[in-house]
Amino acid sequence: MIPVRGYEGHRVGVLGLGRSGLATARALAAGGAVPACWDDSDGAREKAAAEGFEIADLRRDAAWEGMVALIVSPGIPHLYPAPHPIIERAYHRGVAVDNDVGLFFRSWATDDWHEMDPTPRVVCVTGSNGKSTTTALLHHCLTDAGRPTQMGGNIGRGVLDLDPAAEAEVVVLELSSYQTELARALAPDIAIFLNLSPDHLDRHGGPGGYFAAKRRLFAEGGPERSVIGVDGPEGRLLANQMREVTGSGDPVIRIANSVQIKDGWSVFARKGFLAEWRGGRQMASVDLRDIPALPGAHNHQNACAAWAALRALGLSPRQIEKGLRSYPGLAHRSQVIATRDGVTFVNDSKATNADAAEKALMAYDNIRWIAGGVPKEGGIEPLRPLFARVAKAYLIGQCAPAFAATLGDTPHTDCGTLDAAVTAAAADARPGDTVLLAPAAASFDQYPSFEHRGDHFIDLVRKLGAGR
Incomplete structure (x- = not known):
C-alpha cells in the first residue's frame, strides 16, 4: 500500500467504494487522514463499514464539515454528460476533487529516495486500444530482464494498492482517460500514447474532450521521455508538441505500424518486422511474425511501444527480444x-x-x-x-x-x-x-x-x- 501524504489529520471524502475506492480509503487512513466514505450502493457501503470506515452521507451538508478534498472513483462522471450530484456539491463548496492517480503521484516519492541509486521510475500507458497488452508486455520484459517492477492502474492492482517503491524499481501503470482527466498530479518518467479511436465520447463531451483527457498525461505530466504512436493525426500532433524546438528531439520516440520513420528516434513495424532507428541509423531489428502471443499489426504496435520504453529504460535489444518471445499474452486478448x-x-x-x-x-x-x-x-x-x-x-x-x-x-x-x-x-x-x-x-x-x-x-x- 502507498500511504497518502499531505492529508494527515484532515477529513477526506471518498466517493465510490469499488476496488479503487476501498484501496483509496485504506491508503488515506494509512497516511493519517480521516476518510469519509460514500457509495450509492448499499452493498458497497456495508463492505466499507465492515472494514471500520466511516460512512458519511455526502448528499447531506453535515457530512462535509471539515472536508478538504473529495477523491472520486474513475467511473463516476465529473463533467460530461453531467457531474454526479455529490461532485457538483463539492464544486459548490470549494472542496478539491481528485482521484487515486493524483494521490499516487503526490505520495509515491518519499524522503529516503535520495539514498536510492537508481531511483524508482514510473511508466504510464494510455490510448484507446492496446493499453493492457502494452502494460503487461512491459512488465513481463522487465521481470524477464531481472528488473524489479510492479504493474497496476487500470490492470492488476489499484495504484494505491501497490507496494512502496524499491531501489531501481519500475512501476508500469495502465491509465484510462477516466483516470488521466481528473488527476491533480501527473508525473510519469516515461509516458506512452498508443492511438485514439472513438470511445467514451459521451463521458468526454466529444472526440476533442477525449483526446484532451489523454493529452493531460503529457502536457501536465511533463515526462522525460514520450513514446507516441503517430499512425493517427492526434498522435502526430502530440509528438510535434512534445518535441524540442531546438536540439535532437530525443524526448520523443515515435512509433508506427503503417509508415517507416527513419529520422529522429523511432520504432516501427512493417510486414511483421520491428525496426529501431536513431540518428539516421538502424539500431536493431526483430521478426515478430513467429511470436504467438503478439499476432497482427495492432500487437506489433504494442511491441513497438514496449520496445521504445524499454530502450529508454536502458534494456538492450537482446534482453527485449527475449522478453517479447517469452511473453505469454493476456487473458481475453488474442x-x-x-x-x-x-x-x-x-x-x-x-x-x-x-x-x-x-x-x-x-x-x-x-x-x-x-x-x-x-x-x-x-x-x-x-x-x-x-x-x-x-x-x-x-x-x-x-x-x-x-x-x-x-x-x-x-x-x-x-x-x-x-x-x-x-x-x-x-x-x-x-x-x-x-x-x-x-x-x-x-x-x-x-x-x-x-x-x-x-x-x-x-x-x-x-x-x-x-x-x-
Whole structure:
C-alpha cells in the first residue's frame, strides 16, 4: 500500500467504494487522514463499514464539515454528460476533487529516495486500444530482464494498492482517460500514447474532450521521455508538441505500424518486422511474425511501444527480444486457447467494439467468427471490408439480427448462445481455420463482464477436447 501524504489529520471524502475506492480509503487512513466514505450502493457501503470506515452521507451538508478534498472513483462522471450530484456539491463548496492517480503521484516519492541509486521510475500507458497488452508486455520484459517492477492502474492492482517503491524499481501503470482527466498530479518518467479511436465520447463531451483527457498525461505530466504512436493525426500532433524546438528531439520516440520513420528516434513495424532507428541509423531489428502471443499489426504496435520504453529504460535489444518471445499474452486478448486437428481457437472477448474486433479479424485468415452481445453504436458496419476473411459468422446475443443484416451474403447463422456457437463453429471448422471469439459487442445481455464471457469460451473449448 502507498500511504497518502499531505492529508494527515484532515477529513477526506471518498466517493465510490469499488476496488479503487476501498484501496483509496485504506491508503488515506494509512497516511493519517480521516476518510469519509460514500457509495450509492448499499452493498458497497456495508463492505466499507465492515472494514471500520466511516460512512458519511455526502448528499447531506453535515457530512462535509471539515472536508478538504473529495477523491472520486474513475467511473463516476465529473463533467460530461453531467457531474454526479455529490461532485457538483463539492464544486459548490470549494472542496478539491481528485482521484487515486493524483494521490499516487503526490505520495509515491518519499524522503529516503535520495539514498536510492537508481531511483524508482514510473511508466504510464494510455490510448484507446492496446493499453493492457502494452502494460503487461512491459512488465513481463522487465521481470524477464531481472528488473524489479510492479504493474497496476487500470490492470492488476489499484495504484494505491501497490507496494512502496524499491531501489531501481519500475512501476508500469495502465491509465484510462477516466483516470488521466481528473488527476491533480501527473508525473510519469516515461509516458506512452498508443492511438485514439472513438470511445467514451459521451463521458468526454466529444472526440476533442477525449483526446484532451489523454493529452493531460503529457502536457501536465511533463515526462522525460514520450513514446507516441503517430499512425493517427492526434498522435502526430502530440509528438510535434512534445518535441524540442531546438536540439535532437530525443524526448520523443515515435512509433508506427503503417509508415517507416527513419529520422529522429523511432520504432516501427512493417510486414511483421520491428525496426529501431536513431540518428539516421538502424539500431536493431526483430521478426515478430513467429511470436504467438503478439499476432497482427495492432500487437506489433504494442511491441513497438514496449520496445521504445524499454530502450529508454536502458534494456538492450537482446534482453527485449527475449522478453517479447517469452511473453505469454493476456487473458481475453488474442489469447490462443488450443489448436486441435489444425483448428486454432482464439479468445478475444475483450473486443467489445468494432474497432477492437477489427484488430482481431486482421490478425487471422479463414475465420469462424463468433460475434454478438449488447450492440455498440455503429454495429459491425465498419468491419465490412474484412468480411472476406470470414468463412462463417456464428451470432449470439441481442444484436444477432442486426449483425446478420450487415453480414448480408457472408455466411452466418444465429446461434443465440455461446455454447451453441462454439459447438457449431467447431463442427464446421477445417484444418487451417481459426475459431475466433471477437464479439464486437458488450457482454451484459448474457454475462456480467467480458471476462466471464471469455472464461465460458475457454471452458467450452476445453470440453471439446475432452469429448474427443
